[in-house]
Amino acid sequence: MNSPITDRGQIDPALSSPLLICEHCDTVYRRRPLACGDVARCARCGAVLERHQRISLNMMLALVATVMVVFVQANLWPIITLSLNGEQIHTRLWGIIVMMWNAHSQVVAVLAAGTLFFFPLCKMLALGWLLIYARLGRRAPGFRQTMVVLHYIGPWTMSEVFVLGVLVSIVKAHLYFDVTPDAGVFAYAALAILITVFAGIDVRQLWDKIPDTEGAA
Amino acid sequence: MSALPRAHELGLIGCHICGLVCRDTQVADAACPRCGSALHRRKPNSCARTWALLIAAFILYLPANLLPIMRTVSLGDVDDNTILSGVIELWVKGSPDLAVIVFTASIVVPMMKFLVLGTLLLSVHRGTNWARAQRARLYRLVEFIGYWSMLDVFVVSLLTALVQFGFFSEVEPLPGVVYFGLTVVLTMLASMSFDPRLIWDCQDEDD
Numbered sequence: 533m534n535s536p537i538t539d540r541g542q543i544d545p546a547l548s549s550p551l552l553i554c555e556h557c558d559t560v561y562r563r564r565p566l567a568c569g570d571v572a573r574c575a576r577c578g579a580v581l582e583r584h585q586r587i588s589l590n591m592m593l594a595l596v597a598t599v600m601v602v603f604v605q606a607n608l609w610p611i612i613t614l615s616l617n618g619e620q621i622h623t624r625l626w627g628i629i630v631m632m633w634n635a636h637s638q639v640v641a642v643l644a645a646g647t648l649f650f651f652p653l654c655k656m657l658a659l660g661w662l663l664i665y666a667r668l669g670r671r672a673p674g675f676r677q678t679m680v681v682l683h684y685i686g687p688w689t690m691s692e693v694f695v696l697g698v699l700v701s702i703v704k705a706h707l708y709f710d711v712t713p714d715a716g717v718f719a720y721a722a723l724a725i726l727i728t729v730f731a732g733i734d735v736r737q738l739w740d741k742i743p744d745t746e747g748a749a
Numbered sequence: 750m751s752a753l754p755r756a757h758e759l760g761l762i763g764c765h766i767c768g769l770v771c772r773d774t775q776v777a778d779a780a781c782p783r784c785g786s787a788l789h790r791r792k793p794n795s796c797a798r799t800w801a802l803l804i805a806a807f808i809l810y811l812p813a814n815l816l817p818i819m820r821t822v823s824l825g826d827v828d829d830n831t832i833l834s835g836v837i838e839l840w841v842k843g844s845p846d847l848a849v850i851v852f853t854a855s856i857v858v859p860m861m862k863f864l865v866l867g868t869l870l871l872s873v874h875r876g877t878n879w880a881r882a883q884r885a886r887l888y889r890l891v892e893f894i895g896y897w898s899m900l901d902v903f904v905v906s907l908l909t910a911l912v913q914f915g916f917f918s919e920v921e922p923l924p925g926v927v928y929f930g931l932t933v934v935l936t937m938l939a940s941m942s943f944d945p946r947l948i949w950d951c952q953d954e955d956d
Contacts, residue, residue: 551770553763556885557949558756560770576753576949577885614911621913628910635909637922643930644906647899680784683766687937690899697903700851703843704904705911708823708918736768739783 552581585737592733593663595726600656602722606691607649609716611698614709624716625649647690655689658682659735666742675742682735692724755949762788795944796870802942803866806935809928810859816925819905823918831925832856832901854900855929862936865891866943876951888945895940898933902926 552561552572556579566572566584574581587595610622625648633641658678665672672678698717705711756763762773767784779788792798817829830838832855840848865887872879905926912920 551761553756553761553768553770555763555765555768556889556945558763558946559753559949560756560759560761576882577945578882579885579889579945612907612911616914616917619914621911623907623910628906631910631913632906632922635922637906637927639927640902640906640922640930643899643902643934648903676784680766680786687896687941690896690903693897693899694903696850696854696897697900697907700839700847700900700904701907701911703847704839705908707842709912711911739767739769 554579554581583732583734585734587733589663589666589738589741593660593667595729596656596660596663599723599726599730600660602719602726603652603656606716606719606723609719610714611716611720612702612705612711613714614705614711616709622714647688648694651685652689652691655682655685662738662742666738671742671744675744679735679738686735689727691720692727695720695724757790762790764788765792791946791950792942792944795942795947796873798942799866799870799939802935802939803863803870806932806939807863809932809935810863813925813929813932814856816928817923818901818925818929819908820921820923821912821919822921829923832929835901851900851904854897858894858898859932859936862891862895862940866936866939869943869945869948873947873950878951881948884948885945888940888943888948891940895937896933898936899930902930902933 550563552563553559554561554574554577557574557577559574559576561572561574561581563582564572566582568584568586570584572581572583573579607625610624612623614621614623625644629641629645629649632638632644658681662672662675662678665675695717698713698720702711702713756770757773760773762771762779763769764771764781764784764786765788766786767781769781769783771779771781771788773779773790780786781788814832817831819830819835821828821830836848836852836855839845839851869884869888872884905920905922908920909922912918
């Protein structure tokens with residue numbers, strides 16, 4: 533068969549894509565062009581092989597920039613405000629993390645800081661870095677390492693779970709106190725929507741879409 | 750060769766990190782030419798790692814459920830809540846629909862993960878052909894919903910930060926929430942280290 537594979541170190545970009553292996557069962561497929569809205573599924577195990585990617589690299593960069601703006605707002609603005617006898621308490625993400633650290637739950641503080649702040653931030657910065665260089669038509673310095681890091685931090689961003697957590701907390705606190713959702717929670721809701729849009733984007737396509745100019749030279 | 754050839758039948762390996770299709774050179778420490786990660790036919794020591802993480806998660810899951818996760822102090826009145834009593838409180842006093850969501854995220858999802866991953870591991874050990882497509886679907890479900898269990902951890906954190914009125918009213922986290930957070934992380938690691946390709950590795954008779 534006409535294998536697209538070359539030995540270590542030399543990859544012909546034109547040939548790097550005609551085959552596709554299902555990640556869930558190792559079945560080999562020949563890639564087909566997908567029309568808008570198409571999803572290729574594995575005939576053996578039913579896992580998604582590939583989706584049509586309607587979002588171009590430029591749109592992706594715009595999306596990353598939007599997420600960054602919303603992310604800053606979600607972190608700066610208070611999320612919930614609670615009032616009791618004229619006293620008001622505003623809660624921000626970092627307030628929560630510091631509070632948990634001081635309340636002998638350092639493990640929880642680290643988990644929250646990682647999944648709600650550092651990993652999402654790293655993900656967006658890394659994607660932004662790669663996409664800015666992609667606009668210039670080349671791979672960013674450290675492209676390979678950044679892509680590997682993106683693969684590993686992917687499952688550890690949990691902002692959308694946090695949004696649901698805010699909702700549950702408001703209802704619980706409302707039993708006893710006067711609570712009002714603040715601007716931050718809307719920023720988080722926007723973030724959750726943007727993350728859902730992102731979920732349909734396969735970051736791995738960057739390997740194919742940003743050609744390795746230096747490797748060929 | 751069947752109509753749906755598998756990578757090893759064609760002498761290929763798919764990189765687990767970047768997805769590149771590579772020729773299987775049978776070299777012990779082969780690296781992916783594109784991303785530089787180590788190439789494996791299957792995730793290394795998948796079963797042993799998954800068992801270890803799953804058992805560790807289960808050990809932590811017991812204190813996570815038995816110990817209280819949150820203390821509410823109100824005018825000197827101390828009230829400790831476990832995960833389940835928090836759900837019941839929400840059901841009785843607040844909104845039953847949210848109680849169902851919290852119950853699903855904190856109790857159903859972790860239990861399901863233990864059951865599903867345990868079943869998958871046992872069936873892989875036995876090399877059975879039984880319900881492979883369904884098992885594959887269960888695995889994808891567990892991977893997809895796994896991290897929603899963090900919900901309760903975030904709720905406790907939010908309430909702790911929110912309710913700080915000294916003697917009047919205060920919420921403190923208790924050790925249960927730490928165990929629960931660790932359980933969620935360990936079950937996530939367990940489902941990541943399980944290799945769903947193993948489900949299909951027994952004899953292909955029916956296709």
